[in-house]
Amino acid sequence: MSKKDKFDYFEKEKAEGKKYSSAFSSYSSSRKKKKSTNNKVSNKYQGTRNRVKIHPSDFKSVRERVKLGVKANMTINPRKATRNSRKSYKQAKRHYKLKKKEAQADRKLVHAFSKSAPDESSSIRKAFDYSKEKLEKKAEESAATAKGSKIDRKVAKNIYMRTKKADPTRLNNVVKTTTVAAVRRKVEKSAGQDDILGEGVKIRQGSRQRTHIYQSTKYLVKGSHRVTIKAGKGTYGVANRSYNFVRGKGFQKTPVEYSKVRQTAKKLRNFRHRLKMSRLGRTASSTSRITGSIVRVLNAPLKLKNAAIIGSVLLFLMFLFAIFGSSMPSTIYQDEFDLTDSWTYMTKEDAEHSDDTYLFYTNFDDVMFYMNYKYEDYKLTDRIAWYRFKTFQEYLSDLWKDMNNLEGDYTFTSMDDLMKDKDSPYYLKPEEYEELRELVNEFGYLMSSSLSFPYETDSLPIARRYGYEVAGEQLVLHKNIQVKVESNKDILAPMSGKIRWTQDQKQVIIESEEDQRIFLTGVTAPRHENNQTVESEETIGRASGDVITISYEKYDTEQNKWRRVNPAFYFPKVTYLQTTVITENFEPEGDRLKNAKYIRTQLKKLGYDDKGIAAMLGNLDVESSINPKRAEGDYLSPPVGASKDSWDNSAWLSMGGMDIYGKYPNILHRGLGLGQWTDTTDGSTRHTLLLDFAKQKKKKWYTLPLQLDFMLNGDTPGYRTILKNTLSAKAGDTVAELTRYFLMRWEGNPGDKLQERIQAAENWYQYFTRTAGDGNYILPIDPPKISSWYGNRYLGGSVDFHRGLDFASTQGTPVKAIADGEVIAAEYHYSWGNYVRIKHKNGHCSLYAHNSQLKVKVGDQVKQGDIVSLVGNTGNSFGAHLHLEYSTSTDLSVNSLMDPAVILGIKK
Secondary structure: HHHHHHHHHHHHHHHOHHHHHHHHHHHHHHHHHHHHHHHHHHHHHHHHHHHOOOHHHHHHHHHHHHHHHHHHHOOOOOHHHHHHOOOOOHHHHHHHHHHHHHHHHHHHHHHHHHOOOOOOOOOHHHHHHHHHHHHHHHHHHHHHHHHHHHHHHHHHHHHHHHHHHHHOOOOOHHHOOOOOOHHHHHHHHHHOHHHHHHHHHHHHHHHHHHHHHHHHHHHHHHHHHHHHHHHHHHHHHHHHHHHHHHHOOOOOOHHHHHHHHHHHHHHHHHHHHHHHHOOHHHHHHHHEEEEEEEEHHHHOOOOOOOOOOOOOHHHHHHHHHHHHHHHOOOOOOOOHHHHHHHHHHHHHHHHHHHHOOOEEOOOHHHHHHHHHHHHHOOOOOOOOOOOOEHHHHHHHHHHHHHHEEEEOEEEEEHHHHHHHHOOOOOOOOOOHHHHHHHHHHHHHOOOHHHHHHHOOOOOEEEEOOEEEEEEEOEEEEOEEEEEEEOOEEEEEEEOOOEEEOOOOOOOOEEEEEOOOOEEOOOOOOOOOOOOOOOOOOOOOEOOOOOOOEEEEEOOOOOEEEEEEEOHHHHOOEEEEEOOHHHHHHHHOOOOHHHHHEEEEEHHHOOOOOHHHHHHHHHHHHHHHOOOOOOOOOOOOOOOOOOOOOOOHHHHHOOOOOHHHHEEEEOOEEEEEEEEEEEEEEOEEEEEEHHHHHHHHHOOOOOOOHHHHHHHHHOOOOOHHHHHHHHOOOOOOOOOOOOOOOHHHHHHOOOOOHHHHHHHHHHHHHHHHOOOOOOOOOOOOOOOOEEEEEOEEEEEEEEEEEEOOEEEEEEOOOEEEEEEEEEEEEEEEEEOEEEEEEEEEEEOOOOEEEEEEEEEEOOEEEEEEEEEEEEOOOOOOOOOOEEEEEEOOOOOOOHEEOOHHHHHHHOOO
């Protein structure tokens, strides 16, 4: 609609006497009058604000604007400053009142205009919507202007009140000053008659004289100081550049962050942080609060002048605390925000390097300890040496690559190994390494504030850590942790403070008076009302599910805002359930594979879950390589190590830890079998139970069926229950959780090689779930002659991704089903030619392409080894061959494809 049409439309509406048209007309006329009036007031008020040099856009907060306004008033006559600030305040009030009325009128107009909306089908609907949109926009602008005017009024009022209070010429201030001076003189005269108090009076009078001299000379000194600084800067610049040039760092000034002043400030900050973290520092802080309260109580009644002497004594005591506190050892020198930034950056390295083959969850605790021990306080953007270009962020990236070697076959090197390797750039001398280990074992993170466990446990199991994680093709930053918990378990307050519940009662917030607050999501059945004070470790509710999400915030006084930190730093001990998982190069063989298959087959017959079976196998793999004929120390030289006749020798079997290693007196009889069962001083007799069970069954103790039978039926009832909870996957949802549960409860050794055990369990789970039936696939064509492998290949100078494995063979060669399953496709495809697709019992799928003839149809149930087609050269093919694909889903998407050579056990 053109402008002319819109004008004609409104003229027509006015003539018809429409309600909203008359409202619009009255609004337009009133706007003209208000506009001229408001411009006058606005210009007048703006001029006043310019005189005190304040404007909303120039400052971040009302407090800063007030501070600047008061400071400006201090440079003029006090009485004049009070008049000006009062005048500005009145103008600001009038301006706000006008803007408020204007905003209210605009809102009423929009409301009246909206009530008379024409029908949707009306021809004038577009014109109405256009006018309404303009009115709404104008109303929003008026509301924003009114809000700004309200802030201006508040600023002007605060400036006026503070200026008036500081005006010494006002009558009430004159009376107050005169009265105080008279009382002071009388007190000093009386106190001067006493020998002890007289000394205090002299000190006080001398102090006032020095203050007067200082006030009268400070501006002169300040001016001369500026001149001296400007003259000295030039001399220092030349000298500093020359010094760096002589030392081979170029003719350049030392960067500000590496100057002596900045380094000294950093050391001071570091000292304060260490003092704050140390136990003695906390004691000193508590003592200062107590003594401060005592001084205030003693001081309040009589305003005694000797409070200064008492304060000096307290400061001296605090100084002693600081000296002793600074000598307290510490593992962490960074503040909690910089530490969280470093942790977050390392998790980002994990996420960015993760793909279908590698899923990285590196444990970075040792990295944090090493970096703080070696470099103390640092930020990611700082440079390690100012004359080099590498920042700490780049340094941490290099460290990640040295821990996770992706060149060739993947290898992982722990931070602990890097610190002990003399050829490593992260090497620590033996005395340094021992010192760091002692500090870590004794203090851990030892943050300035600590949290107690949200429920009774020895170590908090973290199912999802703080930091970055891969979600599809995106990186997601989780600024919280997820903790495993039993449903309906009592939840305890991790810290003291005021409690607050959200509306759905599934999130609880506890905020302390020390600028910290914690959020727990997944908690229900509140035990306290809002704003009640709770103590640390007090029951506050129950877990609504099996996971609690914990977020922790600290107030950053430098940035004046709340910031999230990693809650895991503050708990006494945590265990990470997420560990690095590698899904390639796992090709078990020999007795290890044979024994694992036997165990899985027997347990599957009993109805147990593959996740639980894999969790048990992962633990047994690390303990004994799934070999029942193992004994602790059997690899040593005889007579301690195994000989041909040792396995049935009761004296050899009953050797203890002292006999084998010269230590571990708690091990009475050495560990035997799959689980390395021992007799120990704490009452465990599983070594003896195994041998007695074998005698009862009249079998050798080192046979696999006997030991599996012992685990299920001969072990103590408690351990059999733990085993069944693991195998049935009742104790966790993931392989990692079940592996940790088995290690902690059945093995009884929490944390021992946990990551290695989880990796082994994941490997076994992937191995068995990617296969069908009893864990074996057969070759579709035997013997195989591979003409093209799975993955990237070069064709005509370009890279092409080959989705499967090509078996070169003669036309008409029978093709066999690699496993049992159902035929879900048997047809022609422009690229695959004649192809067959089979869905297996585990939900995976295999595809056979380029056939000359199909031997099955959709819906057929095939057995492993059944002939499904004959080799051909149909579709996009350049010679007779079978193209085999394998997928973990039936949609055959690229992300679900797996290398058939791995499935079939074919080596390149």
